[in-house]
Amino acid sequence: xxxxxEDTVAINEVVLRDGFQNExxxxxxxxxxRLSDRLSGTGVRRIEVSSFVSPxxxxxxxxxxxxxxxxxxxxxxxxxxxxxxxRGAERALECAVDEVNLVMSIGERHNLANMxxxxxxxxxxxxxxxxVVAGSGIFINGTIATAFGCPFEGRQSVERVLxxxxxxRDLGIEGxxxxxxxxxxxxxxxxxxxxxxxxxxxxxxxxxHLHNTRDMGLANALAAYDAGMRSFDSALGGxxxxxxxxxxxxxxxxEDLVHMFHNCGIDTGVNLPALLELSGELxxxxxxxxxxxxxxxxxxxxxxx
Amino acid sequence: xxxxxEDTVAINEVVLRDGFQNExxxxxxxxxxRLSDRLSGTGVRRIEVSSFVSPxxxxxxxxxxxxxxxxxxxxxxxxxxxxxxxRGAERALECAVDEVNLVMSIGERHNLANMxxxxxxxxxxxxxxxxVVAGSGIFINGTIATAFGCPFEGRQSVERVLxxxxxxRDLGIEGxxxxxxxxxxxxxxxxxxxxxxxxxxxxxxxxxHLHNTRDMGLANALAAYDAGMRSFDSALGGxxxxxxxxxxxxxxxxEDLVHMFHNCGIDTGVNLPALLELSGELxxxxxxxxxxxxxxxxxxxxxxx
Numbered sequence: 001x002x003x004x005x006e007d008t009v010a011i012n013e014v015v016l017r018d019g020f021q022n023e024x025x026x027x028x029x030x031x032x033x034r035l036s037d038r039l040s041g042t043g044v045r046r047i048e049v050s051s052f053v054s055p056x057x058x059x060x061x062x063x064x065x066x067x068x069x070x071x072x073x074x075x076x077x078x079x080x081x082x083x084x085x086x087r088g089a090e091r092a093l094e095c096a097v098d099e100v101n102l103v104m105s106i107g108e109r110h111n112l113a114n115m116x117x118x119x120x121x122x123x124x125x126x127x128x129x130x131x132v133v134a135g136s137g138i139f140i141n142g143t144i145a146t147a148f149g150c151p152f153e154g155r156q157s158v159e160r161v162l163x164x165x166x167x168x169r170d171l172g173i174e175g176x177x178x179x180x181x182x183x184x185x186x187x188x189x190x191x192x193x194x195x196x197x198x199x200x201x202x203x204x205x206x207x208x209h210l211h212n213t214r215d216m217g218l219a220n221a222l223a224a225y226d227a228g229m230r231s232f233d234s235a236l237g238g239x240x241x242x243x244x245x246x247x248x249x250x251x252x253x254x255e256d257l258v259h260m261f262h263n264c265g266i267d268t269g270v271n272l273p274a275l276l277e278l279s280g281e282l283x284x285x286x287x288x289x290x291x292x293x294x295x296x297x298x299x300x301x302x303x304x305x
Numbered sequence: 306x307x308x309x310x311e312d313t314v315a316i317n318e319v320v321l322r323d324g325f326q327n328e329x330x331x332x333x334x335x336x337x338x339r340l341s342d343r344l345s346g347t348g349v350r351r352i353e354v355s356s357f358v359s360p361x362x363x364x365x366x367x368x369x370x371x372x373x374x375x376x377x378x379x380x381x382x383x384x385x386x387x388x389x390x391x392r393g394a395e396r397a398l399e400c401a402v403d404e405v406n407l408v409m410s411i412g413e414r415h416n417l418a419n420m421x422x423x424x425x426x427x428x429x430x431x432x433x434x435x436x437v438v439a440g441s442g443i444f445i446n447g448t449i450a451t452a453f454g455c456p457f458e459g460r461q462s463v464e465r466v467l468x469x470x471x472x473x474r475d476l477g478i479e480g481x482x483x484x485x486x487x488x489x490x491x492x493x494x495x496x497x498x499x500x501x502x503x504x505x506x507x508x509x510x511x512x513x514h515l516h517n518t519r520d521m522g523l524a525n526a527l528a529a530y531d532a533g534m535r536s537f538d539s540a541l542g543g544x545x546x547x548x549x550x551x552x553x554x555x556x557x558x559x560e561d562l563v564h565m566f567h568n569c570g571i572d573t574g575v576n577l578p579a580l581l582e583l584s585g586e587l588x589x590x591x592x593x594x595x596x597x598x599x600x601x602x603x604x605x606x607x608x609x610x
Contacts (some may be wrong), residue, residue, distance in 0.1 A: 151609045184605040186568035187527055212520075214605055215561045215598040218566075219524035222492055249598065256520045263491035263521075293520040293554065300489040300519055304456045 008267045010045035010231040011258060012207060016067070017048040017082055018251055019235040021058050022288060029063040031285055033070035035236075038278055040074035043270040044254075045231070048080045048101065052088035055209050068095035070249050080141070084115060085125050089132040099139040102173065105181065106160050107150025114145070123167060130172050142173035143209065148193070149184030158196055165201060175205035178235065180220065183213020183249070187223035194227035208235035210252040211240075212291070217252035218260050225266065232257060236275065237282040237290030253292040263300055272299070314383035314530065315350035315570045316563060317512060320541040322353040322387055323556055330593060334368040336590055340541075343583055348575040349559075350536070353385045355404065357393035361586050375604035385446070389420060394434040397443075404444040407431050407478065410486065411465050412455025420449070428472060442609035443496070447478035448514065453498070454489030463501055463566050470506060480510035482538065485525065488518020488554070492528035495599035499532035504518055514538035515557040516545075517596070523565050530571065537562060541580065542587040542595030558597040560584050568605055577604070 016036060017262065020027050032050075039047055049071065055062035064081065073079060080099040081092045091101050104122040105111035111119055124141070133140060144164050149155045157256050163178055190208070197206060208224045208231070210217045221232055238253030255275040279295045321341060325332050337355075344352055354376065359365035369386065378384060385404040386397045397405050409414035409427040416424055431447070438445060449469050454460045470481055483498065495513070502511060513529045513536070515522045526537055543558030560580040563573050584600045 084462050097555065149605065151607075154606065161592055183602065186523075186565060186605065188569040213598065213602045214564065215517075215520070215523055215558070218520055219527050219565065221494075222524050222528075249602065253520070259519065259526065260491060260521055264493040293518065297488065297518045297554065300454065301459065302456075303459050 006195075006230075008230070008269060009225065009261055010255060011043075011268050011270050012046040012080075012231065012233045013044045013236065013254060014038050014048040014209075014233045014251060015039075015236040015239060015254070017061065018233075019237070019239040021051065021060050022241050023060055023239075025287060026060055027285060029070065030067050032063070032067045035278065035285075036067065036071040036079075038274075040072060040077050041271075042274045042278070045075065045269070046078040046080055046099070047221050048082065048233075049083070049097075051082035052091040053082065053084050057152070060156070065091060065095055078139070083129065086128045086132055089129040092140070093133065093136060097138060099141055100129070100133060101141045101143055101177070102129060103143040103145055104164070105145035105150065106156050106164055107146040107153045109152035110146045110150045110181070113152075117264070123171070126168075126171050126173070139175065140169040140173050141175040141177060141205075142171075143179050143208070144168075145178040145179045145181045147178040148180040148189060149182070151182050155184075158193060161193065162197070162200060165197065169201075169204075176201075176209065177207040177209050179209035179233075181209075181213055181219070182213035185210070185220050186216055187219045190220040191223035191227040194224045194229045195197065198228045207229070207233060209230040211250065212238060212252050213249050218257060221252060221257055222260065222264065225261075236240065236292075237279045237288050237295070238292045239282070239286070249291055253294075255294050256292055259294045259299060307565040308329040311467075311535070312536070313574060314566055315536040316348075316559060316573050316575050317351040317385075317536065317538045318344050318349045318541060318559060319353040319514070319538045319556060320544060320559070322356050322366065322435050323538075324540040324542070325542040326356065326365050328365055328534075328544075330592060331365055332590060334371050334452060337368070337372045339481065340583065341372065341376040343579075344541070346576075347579045349382065349585070350572070350574070351383040351385055351404070353387065353538075354402075356387035356389070357396040358387065370396060370400055373402065383444070388434065390430050391433045391437055394437040398438065398441060402443060404446055405434070405438060406446045406448055406482070407434060407454075408448040408450055409469070410450035410455065411461050412451040412458045413470055414457035415451045415455045415486070418457075428476070431473075431476050431478070437468040443591045444480065445478050446480040446482060446512070448482040448484050449473075450484045450486045451468075452483040453494060453513070454487070456487050458469050460489075463498060466498065467502070467505060469504065470509070474506075474509075480512065481506075481515050482512040484514035484538075485513075485516055488516035490515070490525050491521055492524045496528035498531040499529045499534045500538075503533045510536070512536040512538060516555065517536065517543060517557050518554050523562060525559060526562055527565065527569070530566075541597075542600070543597045544587070544591070544595050554596055558599075561597055561601050564599045564604060
């Protein structure tokens with residue numbers, strides 16, 4: 001989603017979906033609801049609450065409907081769900097989500113591994129999903145996964161990304177997320193792809209989804225910002241990963257990203273101390289440490305007695 | 306040191322000094338020599354081999370002279386030692402170092418804690434050291450520690466950094482390193498300070514010493530590069546820290562930094578696979594894991610079968 005101010009960055013919190021989906025232990029439904037409700041007060045623009053995916057595919061998100069029914073909706077915050085197919089779209093509609101997020105990997109083999117569909121089959125699904133949600137008023141976002149590279153096929157061409165954006169928009173998809181699904185992107189590539197997309201689609205609600213796999217997450221985010229990007233996915237604590245990329249670390253960390261933006265004089269509208277409080281509780285919720293830096297080191301204005 | 310090509314980045318490996326100095330266990334002298342010799346073949350421009358400091362202050366570097374006597378000197382690589390005082394300078398001279406690195410924190414309280422001197426006392430020491438090394442042909446580098454902020458006093462003014470550079474140069478110091486000693490810097494600050502210094506001192510051999518305390522190390526490095534910086538300190542594996550900044554992670558990681566530069570099309574002259582091999586052996590040498598990312602995730606062109 002576009003942010004209200006040209007220079008303000010919108011933060012989209014994906015910890016509940018991308019963060020929790022690969023956790024070894026199930027995060028209790030009431031913990032998810034509690035976290036969503038507290039995140040709603042931090043100033044994040046959008047919360048990806050869950051995924052209406054098969055419980056067999058992702059058991060950790062089997063409670064998607066219960067979470068959506070349990071959370072409070074704060075005005076001004078968009079509550080999103082990832083939707084992989086028509087059945088998922090129907091479930092999302094029943095839960096009155098604000099937005100559905102459709103996902104296709106432009107790496108064919110990654111799409112097969114991740115979505116169990118060819119790209120053609122994914123696009124056919126999208127067409128059916130558009131029919132299901134038509135007239136509901138729900139915002140449709142489309143994610144282009146592996147936009148910066150596929151773990152099986154390597155780099156993807158800029159032309160393929162642009163073709164996918166055109167195809168998504170022709171289908172009626174309103175917003176686009178370009179995703180560095182397994183953390184292959186570098187700052188030059190991110191800056192150039194962002195600038196290219198915005199040159200072709202100045203009016204497009206464009207979001208960037210980054211992983212910190214190779215420690216370039218924050219550098220990539222800043223390069224994107226400098227090229228005009230104003231909306232970023234990130235996960236509290238920097239948790240999350242990809243089952244097809246062993247050794248890969250998680251999503252870019254929300255509080256580290258917000259901290260960098262604020263240090264650089266870039267407004268996010270987010271309350272950093274509130275985020276840090278939530279991040280500090282994650283290890284107890286998950287039973288393990290999290291990759292985020294600021295929650296351990298403190299903010300850069302920390303002064304010792 | 307300036308690099309040969311305008312666009313090529315010089316990598317200064319500080320793992321043996323800044324990396325090892327705070328390690329809980331002593332790294333055996335023969336391991337240090339072996340690592341220096343293998344690093345000499347990787348394409349790094351400068352190796353900070355040790356510090357001629359009091360063995361009581363930093364027991365892990367008590368073998369500085371033995372390490373210097375044991376290492377092979379590869380032509381084209383500069384072998385540097387940190388030197389805190391006149392006695393250290395004399396020992397460095399006996400070991401025929403290529404360069405001595407003098408250090409003062411511009412945060413008075415950090416200088417007192419770290420060097421046990423006021424800034425005036427440090428500068429007086431520098432004058433005496435210059436007399437000791439005069440005529441030896443040894444290159445004199447001066448580090449401005451806490452240039453981006455002090456853990457006790459907070460941010461330092463640009464004027465204070467510029468005053469310190471002028472003072473160093475008046476003393477005869479030939480190269481300058483600006484150090485983000487405890488990882489407080491952000492990319493905007495780094496870009497602006499680098500540009501300001503190079504505007505005043507276009508001919509100055511300028512180096513940037515970064516820590517990844519708040520995960521901004523690589524973003525800071527790229528911002529500095531874009532502002533004209535062409536020489537970077539970094540430590541294999543990203544080890545090292547500061548005893549006065551609890552929770553702080555280590556130096557910016559050499560192989561992660563080189564990986565980012567290469568991904569961005571920026572030449573370093575460094576053999577990344579050779580670095581990764583050395584980094585992969587660090588956990589066995591140190592008895593614990595290291596913070597580096599690439600050694601775990603693989604390079605971004607890694608493709609899965």
